[in-house]
Amino acid sequence: MEKGEERGSIRNSPFQIKLPLFIALALVVGVLIGATTFSPSSNNPQGTARSYLKFRDILSYIDRDYVDTVNVEELSDYAISKMLEKLDPHTAYIPANELAMARSQLEGDFEGVGIEFNIFQDTIFVITPLSGGPSEAAGLQAGDKIVKVDGENVAGIGINNEGVFKRLRGPKGTQVGLTILRKGNKTPFNFTIQRSKIPTTSVDVSYMVDNKTGYIKVSRFSANTYEEFKQALTGLKKKGMQQLILDLRGNPGGYMDHAIRMADEFISGDKMIVYTDGKGDKYDSESHARVKGDFENGPLIVLLDEGSASASEILAGALQDNDRALIVGRRSFGKGLVQMPIPLDDGSELRLTISRYYTPSGRSIQKPYHGNPEEYEMDIMHRFENGEYFHPDSSLFADSLKYKTLRGRAVYGGGGIMPDVFVSRDTSELSPYLSQLYNKNVLREYTLNYYRDHRKELEKMPFSKYKQNFKVTDKMLQQVLQLAAKEGVVFNEAEFNRSKNLIQNNLKAFIARSVYGNAGFFPVLHDSDEEFQKALKQFNRAQRLAKGGV
Known part of the structure; x- marks a missing residue:
């Protein structure tokens, strides 16, 4: 693997x-x-x-x-x-x-399609499309299997990391064809993705939701994450921020020290942030808050989901166990093992697990592993099949998994970070027709064409005016349907009506990204983001936590 x-x-x-x-x-x-x-x-x-x-x-x-x-x-x-x-x-x-490729890690920009992947049983699995990259725009999803690249079979041929890099990376502007298998669909999907520059910027956006609520989205913990976060936090405070939503959804982790430094901005005194425990005490360590942070007192909400892993879980667990933040969303991934890179004499490298991460209350972040790699890899899919995306898993609320926060609140182990406020995945507006629009890249193609044709008038419009007044008209929707038909998407009226509001929101958001970048994209997208909207309603509870309540 x-x-x-x-x-x-x-x-x-x-x-x-x-x-x-x-x-x-x-x-x-x-x-x-x-x-x-x-x-x-x-x-x-x-x-x-x-x-x-x-x-x-x-x-x-x-x-x-x-x-x-x-x-x-x-x-x-x-x-x-x-x-x-x-x-x-x-x-x-x-x-x-393969080591040179592996060591490109979280450093430096590159040009490619922008996905994080696993190779498992000779198959390339998409873990997540990287935020702002062409794969995200094209509609690739976590769990997709890449079976062909430019018509060449890449499943069952013994492909390695280097082989994936060679096929997916390439100069900006060049195209690559991907054939995808997606669970629940019997026939493969074909995508044509135009490579682009994939930056390592890890703070996707920060903005004021209203006159007192700030929002920061951190998509990974890379070499400059803490500095980017600090700059974003300072900027929001200057705009009058009194309460904050920190969005770690889909954040696969990265450098632990950046997560610890971010936690220190929120946690006062010398409270524990995370500790590790290995064989004996040789690799045991503790990390504590040590500086006066920039936001140690105001209400704080952290958004988490099943795509949040590793460093994301360290940060969320520290904030939850110290009663510093309200966690909203779904149970996180559950990656809590510490690896040490060990160079070997022939130039290869062993990355050996030498300890486990634990939250301040004593919870192991790592989800159970029973020696079955396939079962472990399919855990996220099993959560979906077992209904955990739509209601909390009751088996994880056993007394044996119960821990206490600093002020005595009950929190639960069992792998990953359990949210304080569960939000089910919103599927009410999803439909097979909408999936086809994503798969065929219809929405993105339409919005790019729309931006090209209306660029001058759009760029004269302040974002505040765009967000308030711009409407996706019925005429625009008809043009989308015509483009979809040309791409072979068969119209389904019932499914279209079910997804109409979400289609309109996505069109407006994609146009905003072309004009204003992520600073326009996310505020529009959040209008139809159930988890974000639920978080906004939880600040009374977050306020009680910030003031020392439970």
């Missing part, structure tokens, strides 16, 4: 290695580069020595006597990867020829 992003993000934290497993794995690679000695683990030296010698002997016999010529380095890499699957879902081995 491999993990990565078309933008190259693999999220790990700089902790020291766990010696026993590191030695065993380093020895395996050492066979290939002529190593002849090793120091076995102090936990089970005889077992480690026997296992090492067994692997060495088998590899030597294969190399010397097997009937066909084999690439023993590839064989060893495969054996290592399969061995690591027995540990946990996030320990990983990165071969030397």
